[in-house]
Amino acid sequence: MRGVFAxxxxxxxxxxxSTSARPxxxxxxxxxxxxxxxxxxxxxxxxxxxxxxxxxxxxFGRFQNILAKFIATRRTPTIEKHYEEIGGGSPIRKxxxxxxxxxxxILDETSPETAPHKPYVAFRYANPLTEDTLVQMKQDGVKRAxxxxxxPQFSYSTSGSSMNELYRQTLKLDPxxxxxxSFIDRWPQLPGLVDAFANNITDKLNExxxxxxxxxxxxxxxxxxxxxxxxxxxxxxxxxAATVYAIMEKLKFSNxxxxxxxxxxxxxxxxxxxxxxxxxxxxxxxxxPGIVLVPVAFTSDHIETxxxxxxxxxxxxxxxxxxxxxxxxxxxxxxxxxLADLVKDHLAKNEPYSNQLELDCQLGGDxxxxxxxxxxxxxxxxxxxxxT
Numbered sequence: 121m122r123g124v125f126a127x128x129x130x131x132x133x134x135x136x137x138s139t140s141a142r143p144x145x146x147x148x149x150x151x152x153x154x155x156x157x158x159x160x161x162x163x164x165x166x167x168x169x170x171x172x173x174x175x176x177x178x179x180f181g182r183f184q185n186i187l188a189k190f191i192a193t194r195r196t197p198t199i200e201k202h203y204e205e206i207g208g209g210s211p212i213r214k215x216x217x218x219x220x221x222x223x224x225x226i227l228d229e230t231s232p233e234t235a236p237h238k239p240y241v242a243f244r245y246a247n248p249l250t251e252d253t254l255v256q257m258k259q260d261g262v263k264r265a266x267x268x269x270x271x272p273q274f275s276y277s278t279s280g281s282s283m284n285e286l287y288r289q290t291l292k293l294d295p296x297x298x299x300x301x302s303f304i305d306r307w308p309q310l311p312g313l314v315d316a317f318a319n320n321i322t323d324k325l326n327e328x329x330x331x332x333x334x335x336x337x338x339x340x341x342x343x344x345x346x347x348x349x350x351x352x353x354x355x356x357x358x359x360x361a362a363t364v365y366a367i368m369e370k371l372k373f374s375n376x377x378x379x380x381x382x383x384x385x386x387x388x389x390x391x392x393x394x395x396x397x398x399x400x401x402x403x404x405x406x407x408x409p410g411i412v413l414v415p416v417a418f419t420s421d422h423i424e425t426x427x428x429x430x431x432x433x434x435x436x437x438x439x440x441x442x443x444x445x446x447x448x449x450x451x452x453x454x455x456x457x458x459l460a461d462l463v464k465d466h467l468a469k470n471e472p473y474s475n476q477l478e479l480d481c482q483l484g485g486d487x488x489x490x491x492x493x494x495x496x497x498x499x500x501x502x503x504x505x506x507x508t
Contacts, residue, residue, distance in 0.1 A: 147238035149257050149265035149299070150227070150463060152220040153250075153282040156243025157210025157422045163246060164200045168192035170245035176281035176488055178385065179348060191386075199423075206426040213248075215420035215450050216241045216270065219459065226460035234467045238262065244282050251289045258294060266463060267303045267499075270419050272313055273342075273359035274306035274476070276484025277349050284491040287498045297502040303473040303495070304466050305480075308359040309366045312458010317363075317414060318370040319454065320446040324412045325375065327444060332409035337376050337402055339395065340364045342417035343424065344381035347389040353483040355476065357391060360417055367416070379416075383424050396433055403439045413445040419455075421448040472500035 155177075158167040172178055172188035180187045203209050220239035227237040238260060242253040257265065267286055269279040283303065290297070307313065321338060328336050342360045350357060364379050382395040395413075402408050413433075415425045425448055434440045449455040477495050485491065492498050 145236070146261045146263045147236045148227075148234045148467070149238050149240055149260075149262040150220060150224055151240040151242050151253065151257075151265055151267050152216045152270050153242050153267055153279075153286070154212065154216060154244070154270040154419075155278065155282075156216075156241075156246030157212040158203060158246050159209045159213050161200050161203050161208055163209070164203060165192055165196045167246045168195055168199060174244070174281055176284060176484075177277045178346065179487060202423060202427045205431060206423065210246070210422045211426075212420055212422040213241065213243070213246070216243075218451060219420070219456055220268075222456045223460045223463060226457065227463060230460065231464045231467060234264075240265075242267075242282070242286070244285055250282070250285045251293060254286075254289050254293050254299075257299060262299055265299050265301050266466060267301055268459075268463065269303070269305055271417070272306065272310065272419065273308045273356050273363060273417055274480060275345060275349070275354050275356035276352070276480055276488075277345060277354070278356075279305055280480060280484055280488070283495075283498070284488055287491050290498070300501060301499050302466065302471065303477065303499045304462060305474050305477050306355075306359060307462055308363045310458050310462055312455050312461065313363070313449075314366045314370050316449055316452045316455035316458070317367045317416065317446070320449075320452075321367070321371065321412060321414060324444045324446050328410050334375060335408065336410040336412060337378070337408055338368075338412045338414060339399060339402075340367075340377065340379045340414045340416040341382050341395040341429065342379065342415075344384045344390040344392070344394070347391065349484070350391060352487075355480060363416055367414075375412075382428060395429075396436060399433060399443065400437060403437050403442050409442065411443045413443065415445070415448055418448060420450050472496065 155171070156167070158164045169188055169192040172191045173185055175184050217239070220241060224237035224239040228235045231237070240253050240257060241248055242250045244250065267283065269282060271279045274280070283305070286301070325333055325336055345354065345356055361379055364377070368377055378398065380393055380395040380398045381391045384390040384394065399411060399413070402411055413429055415429065418425060425445070429445055434443065437443060473495055481495055
């Protein structure tokens with residue numbers, strides 16, 4: 121028996137040594153990508169300068185940098201005041217980090233085959249910038265990563281700009297392509313997104329008297345887009361409309377509704393009608409008992425909701441008591457669970473990007489600088505020759 125126990129002990133020791141020596145699985149990176157916002161007031165100028173320097177978002181042509189400096193310098197004092205009025209900075213980083221952390225926590229339970237999942241945030245114009253996040257990911261030993269656009273509806277000017285910046289920084293910081301990337305480039309009718317918005321709208325409608333509730337107008341407000349970009353065939357207007365329709369379908373079209381557009385910048389033509397003008401027209405009508413504003417293209421609160429809608433618009437209205445804003449998604453558990461489901465399905469399918477992305481690049485990419493000719497050069501398995 122002593123020999124048997126000795127053999128068992130030796131086998132156990134060998135097994136323990138083998139198990140303990142086995143290298144830990146590298147984490148799967150889940151990277152929330154967005155434009156971001158200055159977390160503190162003092163970051164405002166840098167944020168604005170990066171934003172107006174981005175020709176994918178606001179095309180100024182050969183004078184891009186000159187105009188970016190001019191506009192950022194001119195607008196900084198006003199925008200700094202706005203950030204002071206909403207608490208001293210944008211909360212978008214806080215909510216992005218929270219949402220991504222929760223998604224990874226859920227994925228560790230629901231998708232053990234791709235665990236552990238490590239959360240990252242990569243902003244286009246604010247900290248943490250794409251390049252800083254990429255450096256951290258390499259230090260963490262990430263070999264597989266999902267670039268997860270936090271714009272539910274794709275535009276080459278927003279999702280595409282983040283995508284292009286990821287490519288540029290990858291060439292600089294990861295030329296050996298040690299990280300294999302895939303891209304969740306759009307999700308305009310994700311059930312978790314639709315359900316969360318529908319629930320939040322219902323909550324606000326229920327604050328109106330039952331006798332007039334079905335006459336309250338629901339205004340879906342999305343960030344506008346320059347018509348120069350729309351006219352290239354950008355998919356954003358159609359995808360925002362698809363989100364709106366899916367939400368109203370969930371609500372059984374209980375109320376009259378419209379899609380309107382906010383945050384126009386500069387003298388060039390942008391998508392309309394404008395949120396402020398449509399709201400002003402409707403709130404003065406006696407036959408409209410109320411308006412519910414819904415920030416349908418934003419996944420959390422930031423300056424466009426907390427200041428542009430909650431402060432500026434309300435100050436301009438003659439009957440602000442008639443207007444309510446549906447809650448932003450922030451820490452909404454229905455929404456976060458939907459995001460986790462989307463990433464799980466994406467990882468299981470092992471698809472590098474949607475079948476719409478190539479057309480997006482064909483229509484929108486001719487104006488982009490220093491980016492790839494085809495998305496397969498960024499997403500999916502890479503060889504040295506395919507990334508050059």
